[in-house]
Amino acid sequence: MPINVTRSSLPSLEEYVEEIRSIFESYRLTNAGPIYKKLQQQLMDHLGVKELSIFTNGHLALETAIDALGLRRDGGEVITTPFTFVSTVHAIVRNGLKPVFCDIRESDYTMDPERIEELITDKTVAILPVHVYGNVCSVEAIAAIARRHGLKVIYDGAHAFGEKVDGVGVGNFGDATMFSFHATKVFNTVEGGAVAFQNEEYAKALNKLKNFGLYDGEDADVIGGNAKMDEFRAAMGVCNLRHLEEAVAARKAVHDRYFERLSGVAGIHLNPVQEGVQSNYAYFPVRFDPQVFGKSRDDVMERLREQEINGRRYFYPAVNDMTCYRALKGKATPIAHEASLQIMCLPIYEGLTLAEADRICDIVLN
Numbered sequence: 001m002p003i004n005v006t007r008s009s010l011p012s013l014e015e016y017v018e019e020i021r022s023i024f025e026s027y028r029l030t031n032a033g034p035i036y037k038k039l040q041q042q043l044m045d046h047l048g049v050k051e052l053s054i055f056t057n058g059h060l061a062l063e064t065a066i067d068a069l070g071l072r073r074d075g076g077e078v079i080t081t082p083f084t085f086v087s088t089v090h091a092i093v094r095n096g097l098k099p100v101f102c103d104i105r106e107s108d109y110t111m112d113p114e115r116i117e118e119l120i121t122d123k124t125v126a127i128l129p130v131h132v133y134g135n136v137c138s139v140e141a142i143a144a145i146a147r148r149h150g151l152k153v154i155y156d157g158a159h160a161f162g163e164k165v166d167g168v169g170v171g172n173f174g175d176a177t178m179f180s181f182h183a184t185k186v187f188n189t190v191e192g193g194a195v196a197f198q199n200e201e202y203a204k205a206l207n208k209l210k211n212f213g214l215y216d217g218e219d220a221d222v223i224g225g226n227a228k229m230d231e232f233r234a235a236m237g238v239c240n241l242r243h244l245e246e247a248v249a250a251r252k253a254v255h256d257r258y259f260e261r262l263s264g265v266a267g268i269h270l271n272p273v274q275e276g277v278q279s280n281y282a283y284f285p286v287r288f289d290p291q292v293f294g295k296s297r298d299d300v301m302e303r304l305r306e307q308e309i310n311g312r313r314y315f316y317p318a319v320n321d322m323t324c325y326r327a328l329k330g331k332a333t334p335i336a337h338e339a340s341l342q343i344m345c346l347p348i349y350e351g352l353t354l355a356e357a358d359r360i361c362d363i364v365l366n
């Protein structure tokens, strides 16, 4: 079997069947049913947030989160990062808004707060940073900038599920935080996602917009879409959440082994867990400086591929280098661009053995 960058977490078939049994008795398949409500409560406890709305995927959660803040307007600009999955930027554009790309920091690949203010214009409506690889953004600096300029802050927390900063759930920062429960993420509901937030009024807007704009079941007062999560996926979430702690511990063991074997090598830069952050160990990005290491990221990828080990160029290309965004004029983002050429994520998941991790390190070091 080839080794891929990740392998989806699955409960036993028996456990899943037990969880969906009630659906076959109630005939309640979707529309905020009892399993949805159970998952919602369990996730609020796990994430340490007061409000949470669950969606059919992370992308629609983010798209709806922007819409529910009332940000749709002609010519409105949203400051975001090019060093992300393309979904982040599509969510802005599909709301009729214009993305303005802000460069990242070398240290943790998140949006550089020192470069945000120079991009603010009278059209700016929001800042949309990303907690890249679970590295938490400079949330206080970003909050101060947003306050000074009257902007909303929406975090793409797709990589930061379950993380805490000095004991505070990462979903408590900004006006809203999106989480993704896609099959490739540290916690999955097959496809799925959520928005965490603080404001109860916002809950009403979000819940309407993900259900056709209906406010009483019959009449719509806003133009919504359909982004609800069904009971079968919610049941997968309930099962996977039960085993999450073990899954994260297994990932940490792989993370620690990689760190032990690869740190201190000239031309290889690893991504240490930030001070005060309780990590989910979702990704293991490695940066190769070809001048010093002697080989490029793509050379190393190729050597691994020959042994059926599939790392991932993540994120590559940077979003402002993608075909659909190349024409957008904006400031150059050289740090993000270079990171996109030098970083590969190594395989990390619950079933990856330490012997396999060692084999991967041997190939990289050779």
Ligand SMILES: *Cc1c(COP(=O)(O)O)cnc(C)c1O
Binding pocket: 057, 058, 059, 060, 084, 085, 087, 088, 130, 156, 158, 159, 180, 181, 182, 191, 192, 193
């Ligand atoms: C996975 C991901 C998304 C999209 O989430 P889906 O659940 O796949 O729709 C958005 N942003 C980032 C950074 C992601 O990694």
